[in-house]
Amino acid sequence: MIVDYIDAHKEKLGVEPICRVRTEQGVAIAPSTTRQATRPDLADACGANAVHTVYVANRSVYGVRKLRRAMKRTGYEMGREWPA
Numbered sequence: 726m727i728v729d730y731i732d733a734h735k736e737k738l739g740v741e742p743i744c745r746v747r748t749e750q751g752v753a754i755a756p757s758t759t760r761q762a763t764r765p766d767l768a769d770a771c772g773a774n775a776v777h778t779v780y781v782a783n784r785s786v787y788g789v790r791k792l793r794r795a796m797k798r799t800g801y802e803m804g805r806e807w808p809a
Contacts, residue, residue, distance in 0.1 A: 727754055775801050 731743050744754050779795050
């Protein structure tokens with residue numbers, strides 16, 4: 726509800742002033758709460774979820790090398806440096 730209000734009025738009033746007034750009224754909300762996820766954020770989240778899924782599917786015992794190979798077998802091509 727609060728985020729919807731901020732989204733509706735952020736162009737006219739700005740996010741930080743709305744959050745400051747809400748905090749003074751006793752309803753604290755961080756300005757970062759209203760931030761939309763970016764494409765790289767979503768890609769990182771999907772990749773992390775895929776790694777976790779493969780890790781759990783292999784009884785949570787695989788190390789880095791075996792997990793990377795298992796990821797490749799399931800169709801996820803990731804380097805060791807992911808996420809950079």
